[in-house]
Amino acid sequence: MSNSKLVMSQAANSWEGPTYIEDVFSTYLYTGTGSTQTITNGIDLAGEGGLVWIKARTEVQGSVLYDTERGAEKSLISNSNSAEGTLSGVSAFNVDGYSLNAAFNSSSQNYASWTFRKAPRFFDVVTYTGDGTTGRQISHNLDHTVGMMILKETSSSGYWGVYHRSVDSTSPEDYVLLLNSTAAKIDEQFFINDTAPTSTHFTVGASAASGGDFNTLGQTYVAYLFAHDPLGPSGDGSDGLIACGSYTNDGSGNAAINIGWEPQFVILKNASGTSSWLMYDNMRGMPVGTGDKMLAANTSSAEIDLDIIDPTATGFNVTSSTPSATYIYIAIRRGPMREPTSGTEVFAVGYRNQDGDGVAPGFTSGWPVDMAIRRPVTSTTNNEVVSRMTGNTRYLRTNTTDSENGTTGYDLDYQLGWFDTATTNVNDYSWMFRRAPGFFDVVAYTGDGTAGRTVSHNLGVAPEMMIFKRRDTVDNWAVYHVGVDAVSPEDYYLSLDRTNARAANLAYFFDTPPESTEFTLGGNGDVNASSSTYISYLFATLAGVSKVGSYTGNGTSQTIDCGFTSGARFILIKRADSTGDWYVWDTARGIVSGNDPHLSLNTTAAQVTTNDTIDPDSSGFIVNQVAATNVNVSSASYIYLAIA
Numbered sequence: 001m002s003n004s005k006l007v008m009s010q011a012a013n014s015w016e017g018p019t020y021i022e023d024v025f026s027t028y029l030y031t032g033t034g035s036t037q038t039i040t041n042g043i044d045l046a047g048e049g050g051l052v053w054i055k056a057r058t059e060v061q062g063s064v065l066y067d068t069e070r071g072a073e074k075s076l077i078s079n080s081n082s083a084e085g086t087l088s089g090v091s092a093f094n095v096d097g098y099s100l101n102a103a104f105n106s107s108s109q110n111y112a113s114w115t116f117r118k119a120p121r122f123f124d125v126v127t128y129t130g131d132g133t134t135g136r137q138i139s140h141n142l143d144h145t146v147g148m149m150i151l152k153e154t155s156s157s158g159y160w161g162v163y164h165r166s167v168d169s170t171s172p173e174d175y176v177l178l179l180n181s182t183a184a185k186i187d188e189q190f191f192i193n194d195t196a197p198t199s200t201h202f203t204v205g206a207s208a209a210s211g212g213d214f215n216t217l218g219q220t221y222v223a224y225l226f227a228h229d230p231l232g233p234s235g236d237g238s239d240g241l242i243a244c245g246s247y248t249n250d251g252s253g254n255a256a257i258n259i260g261w262e263p264q265f266v267i268l269k270n271a272s273g274t275s276s277w278l279m280y281d282n283m284r285g286m287p288v289g290t291g292d293k294m295l296a297a298n299t300s301s302a303e304i305d306l307d308i309i310d311p312t313a314t315g316f317n318v319t320s321s322t323p324s325a326t327y328i329y330i331a332i333r334r335g336p337m338r339e340p341t342s343g344t345e346v347f348a349v350g351y352r353n354q355d356g357d358g359v360a361p362g363f364t365s366g367w368p369v370d371m372a373i374r375r376p377v378t379s380t381t382n383n384e385v386v387s388r389m390t391g392n393t394r395y396l397r398t399n400t401t402d403s404e405n406g407t408t409g410y411d412l413d414y415q416l417g418w419f420d421t422a423t424t425n426v427n428d429y430s431w432m433f434r435r436a437p438g439f440f441d442v443v444a445y446t447g448d449g450t451a452g453r454t455v456s457h458n459l460g461v462a463p464e465m466m467i468f469k470r471r472d473t474v475d476n477w478a479v480y481h482v483g484v485d486a487v488s489p490e491d492y493y494l495s496l497d498r499t500n501a502r503a504a505n506l507a508y509f510f511d512t513p514p515e516s517t518e519f520t521l522g523g524n525g526d527v528n529a530s531s532s533t534y535i536s537y538l539f540a541t542l543a544g545v546s547k548v549g550s551y552t553g554n555g556t557s558q559t560i561d562c563g564f565t566s567g568a569r570f571i572l573i574k575r576a577d578s579t580g581d582w583y584v585w586d587t588a589r590g591i592v593s594g595n596d597p598h599l600s601l602n603t604t605a606a607q608v609t610t611n612d613t614i615d616p617d618s619s620g621f622i623v624n625q626v627a628a629t630n631v632n633v634s635s636a637s638y639i640y641l642a643i644a
Contacts, residue, residue, distance in 0.1 A: 021241050021335040024050075024117040027265055027283040028097075029057075029413055034107030036091070038099045043115045045093035050117040051125055051224060052090050052098050053078075055295045057110040057284070057303040063295070064104055066090040068118075069127045070222060073101075076152055078297045079180050084154035084220075112284055112295065112303075114265065116224075120144065121233065122241055124225040127154075132217035134206040135193050140225050146197040147228025147244025148330050150179060151204070155220040158213055161191050163202075164328045165228055166246035167271045172196070177328075180298050182274040190214075197225075226330055230259050237261060243331045246271065253320035257329070262311050262458055264334035267297070268318075272326045280309050282334065283368065284413050287391030288444035289471075289533065293413075311389075313443055313456035334458075339438040343545050343569060343644035346436045349588040352419070352428040361417035363430040369418040371442055371537060373398065374410075374430040377589065377599060377607040385469075386410045386418070389442045390535055396469050398496050398582075398601040404471040431570065431586065437461075438542040442535065447521075449530030452510050454518045463514045463538040464548035465641055467496055470526060471533040478526040480509055480519075483550025483639040484576045489513070493526075494639075497602050499579040514538075539641055547620065547642045550576070555625050555634030560642070562620030567591070568642040571614060571621055572601075575630065577637040583629060585614050585621075592616065598629070 026041035043050065045068055055063035062079040066072065066089060075087035088101035097115070104111060116123040120143040128138050140146075149163040160179035167175050167185050176191040177183070190205030191214060197203070202223070204215040214221060232239035237260035249255040265281045277297035280286045284293040286309055294306035310317040316331070340346045348365040355364045363372070371387040383398040390396075392411050394404045411420035418432065433440050437460040445455050457463070464482040469475075477496035484492045484502045490509045492502040507522035514520070519538075521528040528534075541548050547562035562568060569587045574580055581600035589597040589607070596614045597607040613629045615622035620642055625632040632638075 019239055020337040021264075021333045022337065024119045024122050024241070025265070025332050025335075026097075026113075026115045027281045028113045028115065029283050029415060030111050030113065032105040032107055032109045032111060034102065034105065036099065036101055037105060038094070039097045039113065040094075041097040041113075041115055043097060043117050044095050045098055045115070045117065046095045048117050048119065049093075049125060050115060050123065052093075052113060052115050054089065054104045054111055054113045055279070055297075056104065056106075057112055057293075057295065059106065059109050060300050060302055061104070062300040063297055064089055065224075066098075067125045067222065067224070068093050069125045070154065074154075075103075076154065076222070078160065079299050081157045081159050081180055083156050083158075112281070114281070116226075121227050121229045123227065126223045126225065128221050128223070130204075130213075130215040130217055130219045130221060132206055132215060134190070134215075135195070136204050136206075136215055137201045138204060138223065139201045140197075140223070142199065142225050142227050144199050145228045146199070146202065146225055147242065148226040148328075149192075149197060149202060150224040151191075151214050151221060153213060153216070153219055153221050161214060163192055163197065164246075164271070165244055166328050177269065177271065179277060182276055182298060184273050185271050230261070239337075241333045244329070245331075246326055246328045247318065248326045249318055249320065249324055251324050253318070253323065255318040255327075256312075257315045257318070259315040259331055261315075262313050262334045263316055263331035265332040266309055266316060267330045268308070268327050269329075270325050271328045278306070278308065282311065282388060283415075285392060286311055287394075288389055289391060289394070291391035291393055310444075312445075313458050334435075336436055338436075339460075339542060340436045340545055346434040346439050346545065347570060347643045348432045349570065349586045350430065350432075351588070352421075352425045352430075353423065358424075360411070360420045361414040362419035362421050362423075362428075363432060364417040365432045365434070366416055367434050368415055369412060369432045370435040370440075371433045372418055372430050373601075374419070374428070375599070376425065376428045377597070378427040379606055380604050382604055383599070383601050386412065387442055387535060387537075388412050389444045390471065394471075396471070396535070398477065399603055401474045401476050401497055403473050403475075429588070431584075438540055439546055440540075441538040443538065444533070444535050447525075447528040447530055447532045447534060449523050449528060451507065451521075451523045452512070453521050453528055455521065455536075456518050457536075457538055459538050459540055460516060461540045462516050463519060463540055465539040465639075466514065466519060467537040468527045469496075469535055470529065471535055473532065475529075476526050478508055478524075480514070481550075481576070481639045482548060484637075494574065494576070496582060499581055499602060501578045501580075502576045545644055548640075549642070550637065550639045551623075553623075553625065553632040553634055553636040553638060555632065557615075557622055557624045558632065559617050559622050560620045560640070562642045562644070564620050564642075564644040565618060566644065567616045567618050568621045568644060570641075570643040572641040573623070573631050574639050575633075575636055576639050580630060583613070583631065591621065
């Protein structure tokens with residue numbers, strides 16, 4: 001097993017669990033083929049084992065669970081008390097995902113799948129045969145606090161029994177929840193014999209009056225165990241992967257949950273009253289604002305819009321009109337957690353239907369897109385920005401002060417790109433970005449109007465470029481860039497929608513440099529008006545991947561060394577000490593030793609193809625002084641963002 005999958009405790013010389021969430025969990029969306037297909041999600045099920053949980057999004061069909069302990073094609077339906085069936089869904093568990101037959105693969109229907117890999121401090125699957133004795137102990141390999149545990153009889157019908165560490169504040173082991181029911185918690189002695197699970201075993205009773213029986217002599221059972229480990233092996237939250245907790249919302253149905261990191265997958269259940277088991281993830285849509293996509297574990301219903309959850313950099317907020325109640329949750333950390341090693345892992349640019357297959361997504365990246373800028377390059381039109389954090393139906397324009405706009409065609413719930421219209425238009429381009437430590441992050445927040453307010457982020461390093469936009473009303477874009485001043489860049493701002501030179505204003509960034517976990521804002525309305533909503537895009541220099549930098553013009557030509565080995569694929573340049581456009585070049589349209597097409601993010605102008613402002617260089621790029629762009633005027637100051 002590779003070192004990237006574990007951390008060794010020097011004191012105990014024992015495995016402390018996986019370092020990266022992308023090694024052990026995946027949300028994967030797919031469209032059915034009606035026959036067979038292979039899902040490649042990077043999770044080693046063949047070697048490590050685990051669980052695949054699938055739910056239809058666009059048709060009425062219960063969710064199905066397959067695990068490596070019981071074997072391929074051995075299915076359990078989470079909204080039914082039926083025994084295990086042989087349903088030709090997951091036909092094989094692979095080293096990088098799983099294979100599907102016809103079941104849960106209907107032609108043209110959309111599905112969501114969640115894969116949990118077995119790993120200490122994260123997840124385990126255990127099967128056992130009942131012996132009929134009360135207080136029987138079953139061993140497991142979670143090697144940590146059990147946060148939630150789901151038990152199901154497989155050889156006969158019976159309820160799904162759920163233990164959750166926070167279902168009761170004093171004795172959670174006394175209660176059971178039913179995964180296939182909306183019922184509130186039930187005081188049930190014979191579920192786990194009123195005995196809290198330990199880091200090495202759990203206990204079962206001999207019978208259960210609630211209808212589920214979890215240790216009948218000769219019957220077979222499966223248990224799915226989820227850890228509660230938000231702080232991780234380090235103890236500081238930097239490597240925590242999973243949390244199982246509870247919250248009580250206020251009289252308006254609101255609550256703020258602090259985990260220490262941003263989740264990508266959340267299940268909620270009202271423990272003190274009736275409710276469905278609500279399932280959310282950021283691939284289908286869990287934006288800040290409207291547009292949450294909900295599936296329920298206890299029903300066969302298709303996906304619906306139910307706006308309840310807003311992720312934050314340190315957890316999530318519940319925004320709902322439900323009455324005050326106690327809810328339990330399970331949350332899985334957002335990934336990737338690894339720093340990328342090449343620009344192609346996190347940035348792509350291409351034109352609509354570039355792959356030529358005529359099938360959505362229209363723009364292909366090779367990975368899930370977190371933010372994209374899109375426009376037809378040969379016509380006069382707006383530069384439109386869409387992000388996963390703000391949702392499929394919302395976009396902003398970099399060349400205007402407009403508030404957020406609505407649309408129906410901007411679809412981000414694809415694994416390898418975005419945009420749901422696949423018609424051929426070779427002049428319609430998109431610049432696509434993926435969130436990753438050290439490279440790029442996206443943060444949505446609500447302003448409070450106070451100077452010195454801090455906002456958490458997950459970039460992992462101090463941002464060197466930050467782009468802000470007010471979402472709920474008309475306002476200018478605001479930009480922080482470390483290169484606008486050699487001494488105090490935090491004292492200045494630029495506007496993405498304008499050509500203006502840098503301007504001094506402490507009300508933007510409060511004279512405080514951003515840090516590796518948070519940035520500081522003043523009370524200016526462009527970045528922090530009370531009760532207004534905002535989106536911010538954060539960039540940093542990552543060796544061999546990206547460079548946030550500055551240079552002084554020399555009036556002729558000069559090489560800008562970004563530390564790359566194969567040159568820059570994307571270049572954004574703005575003059576900082578005087579007026580100038582926000583110019584964009586990329587290798588898809590051409591960075592060559594000759595004329596290079598460029599666009600301006602602050603205008604609707606079509607691309608210009610008649611000047612040689614940029615030339616390629618293996619270390620980064622070359623800037624030439626051309627009157628049309630003026631990106632190398634002698635003694636002038638410039639800022640840039642380049643991606644390898």
